[in-house]
Amino acid sequence: MPAQLISGREIAATIRSDLAERVARLKADTGRVPGLATVLVGEDPASQSYVRMKNSAAKEAGIHSEQITLPADTPEAELLGLVAGLNANPDIHGILVQLPLPGQIDEQKVLEAIDPAKDVDGFHPVNVGKLSTGATDVLAPCTPWGVIQMLLRTGNSPRGKHCVVVGRSNIVGRPMASLLLRRGEGGDATVTVAHSRTPDLGAITRQADILIVAVGRPDTVTADMVRPGAVVIDVGVNRVDAPDTDRGYRLVGDVDFDGVREVASWITPVPGGVGPMTITMLLSNTVDAFERSLER
Numbered sequence: 001m002p003a004q005l006i007s008g009r010e011i012a013a014t015i016r017s018d019l020a021e022r023v024a025r026l027k028a029d030t031g032r033v034p035g036l037a038t039v040l041v042g043e044d045p046a047s048q049s050y051v052r053m054k055n056s057a058a059k060e061a062g063i064h065s066e067q068i069t070l071p072a073d074t075p076e077a078e079l080l081g082l083v084a085g086l087n088a089n090p091d092i093h094g095i096l097v098q099l100p101l102p103g104q105i106d107e108q109k110v111l112e113a114i115d116p117a118k119d120v121d122g123f124h125p126v127n128v129g130k131l132s133t134g135a136t137d138v139l140a141p142c143t144p145w146g147v148i149q150m151l152l153r154t155g156n157s158p159r160g161k162h163c164v165v166v167g168r169s170n171i172v173g174r175p176m177a178s179l180l181l182r183r184g185e186g187g188d189a190t191v192t193v194a195h196s197r198t199p200d201l202g203a204i205t206r207q208a209d210i211l212i213v214a215v216g217r218p219d220t221v222t223a224d225m226v227r228p229g230a231v232v233i234d235v236g237v238n239r240v241d242a243p244d245t246d247r248g249y250r251l252v253g254d255v256d257f258d259g260v261r262e263v264a265s266w267i268t269p270v271p272g273g274v275g276p277m278t279i280t281m282l283l284s285n286t287v288d289a290f291e292r293s294l295e296r
């Protein structure tokens with residue numbers, strides 16, 4: 001029997017409608033709404049489309065959303081100045097600087113300039129440090145946080161399971177491992193982290209009850225690398241040429257979907273899997289950041 005699909009699109013829609021209700025209630029109670037600022041430097045088409053999707057999703061949930069677009073040759077100092085202004089802006093509770101940034105800008109410096117309380121990406125070293133020391137009152141990076149929600153909402157709690165994470169990036173692999181290791185709901189897993197340079201990757205991935213793949217290369221995981229009955233989460237979003245389509249490309253994940261779906265018990269599609277959850281958890285983090293700002 002082929003694997004059941006984990007529809008990120010459906011789970012995201014449920015969470016977004018809950019968020020919209022939460023925002024409406026907060027607005028009735030406080031007269032204010034959460035505010036999100038997205039900053040895009042340059043004109044990379046994929047980044048433009050992600051930022052557009054983030055803004056429209058925010059507006060649909062009733063979140064105030066501002067998009068700031070700067071030219072590709074913006075000096076680092078100017079971007080740092082913009083971030084300082086957003087840090088001081090009482091109508092903005094979440095700041096997202098779209099990555100990657102152009103070469104003249106030191107990404108780490110920009111991420112460190114964002115007020116940790118407004119860091120809805122969860123990339124500031126203070127938030128990274130808190131998460132990796134097990135804090136639960138922290139803004140968690142959107143993609144791995146979305147993966148946790150997908151697991152919980154399909155009855156696939158990671159508690160007591162062997163989770164294998166393939167990929168060690170700061171935006172997915174490392175925070176994914178931290179979340180799975182945390183005490184409490186969504187955590188309590190046994191975690192192995194592997195990556196593209198792991199020799200005999202299949203020997204590791206075949207041990208997984210839950211296999212999470214975030215490498216950024218199509219066909220990184222094939223059917224022979226998956227234990228029958230495993231849950232497979234595909235974080236990859238790769239554009240591959242497809243001259244016969246309108247857009248000229250097709251999106252595929254890091255997992256050989258057609259092969260692996262015959263072996264796994266559950267699997268996420270691409271598109272319609274983790275991607276929509278990433279955007280949803282950004283909204284969720286923005287509402288959380290707003291609520292915490294009210295408590296201060």
Ligand SMILES: Nc1nc(=O)c2c([nH]1)NC[C@@H]1CN(c3ccc(C(=O)N[C@@H](CCC(=O)O)C(=O)O)cc3)C=[N+]21
Pocket residue numbers: 049050053096097098099100121142143237251270271272273274275276277278279
């Ligand atoms: N500061 C920062 N934060 C990010 O969260 C961030 C970033 N920079 N840079 C780039 C990556 C990538 N990312 C995605 C978000 C949504 C989809 C998504 O919704 N994908 C749809 C399809 C979209 C399409 O059709 O192109 C899907 O998978 O169904 C994908 C990728 C966020 N990122």
